[in-house]
Amino acid sequence: MTQTGVNSNYGRVLYGLGISPEDIRDMESCFAGVPGLGKLLDNPAVSRKAKHRVIERIFPESLHPFMKTVSDHRRAEQIPGILEAYRGYDRQARGIWAADLYCVSAPDPEQYEQLKEFVKRECGAGEVELTVKKRPELIGGFVLRVGDREYDWSLRGRIRQLEQSLVRR
Known part of the structure; x- marks a missing residue:
């Protein structure tokens, strides 16, 4: 599957979860404020448990399951593309x-x-x-x-x- 296809799939799932716009903005802020966050969450040398603790500490609770799945599948560095796809689904729905x-x-x-x-x-x-x-x-x-x-x-x-x-x- 292409990068765009993966981003689109994750973006569609994120949109379907009905996460509040404020929580989506918080997620964007986390990634913007900590440039290496995606690499950390995708790093195979960091334990899954440690990554999940980081997610639970910095992201809104509504995003925990989604971000854990993204991290478990090593897709955290694709969050900008996933968010772009999410915004596309949001616009389309409106x-x-x-x-x-x-x-x-x-x-x-x-x-x-x-x-x-x-x-x-x-x-x-x-x-x-x-x-x-x-x-x-x-x-x-x-x-x-x-x-x-x-x-x-x-x-x-x-x-x-x-x-x-x-x-x-």
């Missing part, structure tokens, strides 16, 4: 779609809103969180990713299409 816009330069506010409306129409989304990521290698235009869909309106993408059509002839 009817919010996340979209990534890769572009050479940021769109103006009007274009930004038009792209959000496009995602709403295409995906039936109630609300859209659009994240802009600069990618100068696109040359011009943009690539829009929503879930497993990709809309490539970049100059690089158009050049690639032209090359493929010329090769087929």
Whole structure:
């Protein structure tokens, strides 16, 4: 299974547990405040019992079973990806779609809103969180990713299409 698949599975389980947002924030704070925590909880040289004691001391009680399982399966270093997947399931449950816009330069506010409306129409989304990521290698235009869909309106993408059509002839 890929790293993304593992993160998605753990993220789905974490979301399904119904842990409070405050406890999730506490977990994020623990990992942010102690950079080596994931390595410690994944370290095979540290006893399972010692890891469980650490978990019981620093994490909210509602997270103990989940964190013990994560640690027992040596997945604690993947917590950032697991939390990203968790947030995706949370957004999805609230009817919010996340979209990534890769572009050479940021769109103006009007274009930004038009792209959000496009995602709403295409995906039936109630609300859209659009994240802009600069990618100068696109040359011009943009690539829009929503879930497993990709809309490539970049100059690089158009050049690639032209090359493929010329090769087929």
